[in-house]
Amino acid sequence: MRTAPRRRALAFAAALCTAAATAVLAVTVQAQPAVAAPAGPPARPAPPATPSPSLTDHPLTAAPSPLDNPLKGFARFYFPGDNQSTGHPRSLAWSYFGLSEVMTNAANCGSYDWSIVDSALNEIASYGNQAAIRFFMEYPGGTGSHPGNSIPHCFDGHVTYRNNTFWGTVSPDYDSPYLLSALSDFIAAFGARYDGDPRIGFINLGIVGLWGEWHTWPFDTDTADGYPNLMPTDAHGAQIIQAFDTAFNKTKLEIRYPDSAGGAANTRDIGYHDDSFCYREGSPLAGVTLPQSLGGASYSQLQRAVNMGVENKWITSSMGGEVRPEIQSSAFTSWPGGSGQVDNMKACIELEHTTWKINQTSQSYSPSDPNVAAAVRLMGYDLSATHAYFPNTVSGSSATVGVTLVNNGVAPFYYPWTVTLGLKNSAGTVVKTWDTPWDLRTVQPLKIRAFPDWGVGADPTYRDFGYPQYFQAGVSLTGVATGSYQLVLRVRNPLEAVSANAKKLRFGNATQNADGWLGLGAIGVGGGGGGDTTAPTVPTGLASPAKTSSSVSLTWNASTDAVGVTGYRVLRGGTQVGTSATTSYTDSGLSASTAYTYTVQAYDAAGNVSAASSPLTVTTSASGGGGGGGIGLDDFDGNPAYPSAAKNDLAKWTGGNCFGNGGGNGVVAGGALTLQYNNCGWFGSDVATDVSAYTYLVVRVRGASGGEQSHFNLSLGGASKVFGDYTLDGGGHPVITTSYQDIKIPMVANGISRTSPAQLAMGFWYGGNSSISIDSLSFSN
Template identity: 75%
Template sequence: MPALLLPSRRLRRALLAALAAVALALFPAAQAWAAAPVPGGVPPRPPAPVAPDPSLQAHPLAAAPGPLDNPLKGFARFYWPGADQNTGYPHSLTWSYFGLSELMTDPADCSKYNWSILDSALNEIASYGNQAAVRFYLEYPGGSGSHPANAIPRCFDGHVTYRTNTYWGTTSPDYDSPYLLDALGDFIAAFGARYDGDPRIGFIHLGLIGLWGEWHTWPFDTDTSGDTHPNFMPTDAHAAQILQAYDNAFNRTKLEMRYPDSAAGAGTNRDIGYHDDSFCYKEGSPLAGVTLPRSLGGAGYAQLERALSHGAENKWITASMGGEVRPEIQSSAFASWPGGSGQVDNMKACIELEHTTWKINEQSQSYAAGDPNVAAAVRLMGYDLTVDNAYFKDTASGTTNVGVRIRNNGVAPFYYPWTVTLGLKNSAGTVVRTFDTSWDLRTVMPLKIRAFPDWGVGSDPTYLDYGHPQYFQAGVNLSGVPNGGYQWVLRVKNPLETVSSNAKKLRFANATQGADGWLGLGPVTVGSGGGQDTTAPTTPTGLTSPSRTASSVTLSWTAATDDVGVAGYRIHRGATQVGTSATTSFTETGLNPATSYTYTVRAYDAAGNTSAASAPVTVVTLPATSAGLVVDDFDGNPAYPSAARNDLGRWTGGNCFLNGGGSGAVPGGALSLRYDNCGWFGSDVYTDLSAYTHLVVRIKGAAGGEQAHFHLGLGGVTKAFGDFTLDGGGRPAITTAYKDIRLPMSANGINRASPGQLAMGFWYGGNSTVTIDSLTFE
């Protein structure tokens, strides 16, 4: 169903009545169409995690009801410009349509896009701390009141045949037109290049095809038997072309398509979820559900029946399930929770079998905040994470381990790789030290899943064991933390925090969860907890140099041990200490080419005890002619951006910058990018980098400190430039003078074998100019 953004209540009621009136004419044909189910069946259970470290003390945490406005789940409200978006029932998502003609505004050129209407909406939504879910359309019966009914871009005129859907009064373009397909493909590619991974967007519904962008043109659709209406839908091959374009363009932001059987099921093997626009509604005579399968009283065209027929009922494991609570039942959807009544189907079964994460529900604004039925449904939707135990030593110093065990009582995983951070709070409640971890919440699967009757594993409802309480552990270094009493805390970083200080925080269903987003794990005493520590750590072993360049040497070694804990390592070149490291690796830069250097390493603990020196290693830096792999040095060969090629001979370009016509400019052999909360630069790599260890960005800023203004993406990792880790544990800092910032790829999780595209996005706040002299792999 379309969201209710119609110009009047009278028209809204008329359209909804019309849909109900035509259902009986449509659905018998759909019943005849439906194929016999070929379900995917019971999904394999994920492997059990490792057990908690037995050397750590267990600290049980009390459970509590989860928050109702956790990000990226629950209900979505419509976007109304200028309106307070946080009224009504607690929520963290905002939904909006956009007509394609509102972005493709040049009547003579379909390759030009005006993103201002989308950016304006995304920025306003983000200012309330919410993420957006969006869809583009070409035809919208009656228009929305703020968006046009006919959103076919004028640049299609004379190139694309137009038809009239006489039932809805819309203009329907020829969706099989090569010109249209090329234009939509180019638009999707540009959309993805600009917004894939944008923290302001939570979910994207594919849209573009059919009424409201819902991938149907009823009654001018594929069901031509018994009526005189021609088929306005694209062929399966052309529909699959649109799916392919979206799948190519978006690798980070979650996509959703309308039907599991669209394009003859071509989406079942793509990273695209489903968007059920008529969620949990019953219609027809006798009433039949349009979400639940036929085995639970659903119609032959029901969403889950379609999924079963294509073996796609387990798509939720990796792809999100969104949609809209059918507008006719929004006000009463949870009154008979969990079983439903009248036109409301079994709501609990709908959520559990579809593994629903979020739904549009404009009438949620009228729900009472304390309604227990609504709260039960929202907590069941998507993820519902609880930390049941934390694991750490009650007294610790130096390097120590901290673990947590997390279980998921929801129906779906959390779908994004948000950073999980450990912290120490002092007695005043101030977080004095933080430690980012590599923990991936996406691996915390629901403990139980509801079986489809079609699986034949028991009568309904049958619940099967699926996920496990997932154990995570990280080593942290407490050196430099004054002795005393603290509390271990944990939080999950919402990337929207880089855009809006009001970003909703992901919180756990625990009694010790704070409003600030930090979850209390339990008290810890930092210090030896006894007499004076006089025992030195053991001597580090295995010192070697895994990589070198003409100007740098990287060292690694096997960790030392200590009765209390190793605090760090001191690195010596000859008799001179050249640095310290909290980890078992270190890189020294600024060295001379083709020169021999000898290194040793000593371990030290928090009490200052120092080990003997390791066995030495001698390293000869590479000759000066060994320059690494140059992505681009912007020396004019090839010319940027006119050649649209970098020094690798691959595509490069940019948009939305304030210089160089939007692409940035190259004065004096360096790329200058002037930005004001907008800008994107991309340079294809697509080369196996296994022989290289570092991405080297030679860069300066107009003011200094610009590392917080943009994100860099490479090899499956995208984050603020200043959040990358340097050798030795530091962070990048841009100054007003050129500086070679060396990012160790493996340490930052970058896939060197498949790096993909190097991309930089500048829509995260701030305005300045950065100048890049070169991008190189060494």
């Protein structure tokens, strides 16, 4: 008879019991260490190198990243024999183990039987997932088939046992020298066997206290309630923490509280495990994750971190935990702000920099739920490649390849997994690979949310942190046959050495393949110098038909070539700023009232490049202009910064949510706001200005694929329509293409109030899945 459902119920009931304990514990929490000052805004990492101007820029298109990327998102409980492929996509499984299940020899504490651990890890790995695990000695009621009292019998007669009459458990004397010595030996053996094991993603320190959660409530340091203290001293707790830190140098570790053992983990590479994540309790309701500055309780997880000055520990150490069981079924119903006992979920993820959470109810989530998808993509890392740099054709024996990666999540990727470049032939077969020294851990989140405690702006305030990270490597083409190839990139999951089903780390790009390889663009190899060696003719007629305060549009006459022109390089001040397959280009992200000098070069498929055109100097319009005596709502030039300043160029409110990039806000780069959406997304920007002097709302926009005009609506001044339904002069309707264009919407003809425009808002709940880039929003005649 199959018993897994009963075991599941037992484990989940135990989790609920854990939550109830934490709720009471939170109110009567043991004495806290002296409060330190918040760490404050972290210093930005050093900016990366820039691409060599000799390399051709291959822009890459963004797309939503997968929901089961490894080492992030939701983990469900592991039950032997259960199908781990059902429910919401995931890449993690959570499992407890009783210490007595490994320390099985009653006569010898130095004898270990790891079979129960290996059996679980192997089954989890067979589904392509990694495990997050914890050992315990006291578990009220037990967990499935694991015993509630898991104190090894080799402690008998050597360690004093005491009863926790509230929970009906037995607590060993955690200050016993015999116990501390035995635990140190166990942890050393644990690390020797499993440190760096590709089957394990995260290890919770566990062992101490109820459920291994480093508390014994109500038998804790608060002895005024009449209950004796069963916790170890801070010094002895610190010994256990040090033993873990010594034993594990590769696998990421986490501990329940920032102030456990007086904060002994805070100077070590050990993250935190918030197992009552984003819950609100008490009367009035107070959050147990968010800090007091955002309505949290004095004992909340992030208030503890702020008190200890370790709110930025996430930069190097992972943040795990569990979505509080009482709210798992409703945690994302009111995304992002939360409701009732569900706190502001987006703020919880952003401020904690959450990478993963136990969430048993996630098995019931729909994979198409946009709220859950937005939350999962925001958690941990969310990587995409924005540009690849390499020559279109290589005739020699080596080439230089560069890639720019961005992280739109809330945390870095924490492991040094190998990044590999490769070549695919026309049949899609990988015929050559090169391992690179590129370190994904350096790709930090582009934006981070500021704690109100930092005093750097109203909540939410977002600050620039990471950069688009540029990597470059030389590759040898020796032995590669002459021909046309696709340059590709992948990240190797070490679990692949154990399981053929190992989840692939995939990027948020349209050219990401299910096999793990990311397409970077076409490259020609070979020719030996015997092919086309003639450069195209020099482009002529370089002109600028339009400009704004932050952009310059360029056109030129076509070049000719003996075989055919492939494209054009656009140079500003002698430095390449982009390429174009046509005879036009718009340079964005410029400063107002500033002179820029441009030249253009043509290139062919063989890599031959023409001389530069005659230079053209263009001065951008004054700030706030629309290029023709208009008024700019926002040109996304970074001043003010979006969304950290929460202001547009009119000094009014602006912001967004539910987008797949920029932590839900979208990303400003190169003077344009890119909004990545999958049937979810909202952008708003207050106007609150009489625009009666102007005829048109001008939206300078392009799409990733073209045709995005049916994916969203635009509201302004009492009018609200799908963008493609607005009527243009002459009776036409907006059509978004892959090139920037000024779409001029006549306001009066479309029923837009110019005296009270209120707010320009865009909603993306129309079934679309793509991205648009908005260079500017303005009003003009």
